[in-house]
Amino acid sequence: MPETTVSLIVNGTAHTVMVPPMKRLLDVLREDLALTGTKEGCGEGECGACSVMLDGQLVNSCLVPVKQADGSQVLTIESSGLHAIQQAFAETGAAQCGICTPGMVLAASALLCHHPHPTLEQIREGLAGNICRCTGYQKIFDAVELVSHRNP
Ligand code: FES
Ligand code: FES
Structure with missing residues (x-):
């Protein structure tokens, strides 16, 4: 080619x-x-x-x-600008097998950029395009809420 x-x-x-x-x-x-x-x-x-x-x-x-x-x-997930979200995922146990995690972190970053303090509904919508087979999603939502609480 x-x-x-x-x-x-x-x-x-x-x-x-x-x-x-x-x-x-x-x-x-x-x-x-x-x-x-x-x-x-x-x-x-x-x-x-x-x-x-x-x-x-x-x-x-x-x-x-x-x-x-x-x-x-x-x-990409290697960007140092995503550390706070990665940290929150680690703290809440939102990463299990980890396959979905980089995409989730990027989607969470895009969401938090537009909504620094998203509602649960906005979090669900913001992550709707990302599938996780392991966590049942609640821990991922908890991670995003943790970042939200830490945002100024
Ligand atoms: S690998 Fe690209 S959307 Fe699933
Ligand atoms: S942690 Fe395994 S797919 Fe989400």
């Missing part, structure tokens, strides 16, 4: 890769940039495990051909 040059700014660092233009952003992050924190669940845009921020929007990176992200800013 012919390759093309793609430039991305990932967690504030500029990268240029030579890849097939239709390669999934998920795979470029994991295979070409060694950022393996972003997980693959369904691979079909249904589970949210592969969530990243692309130019400030929460996206499923399994659905994004990397060429479409050329020149964009990408935020």
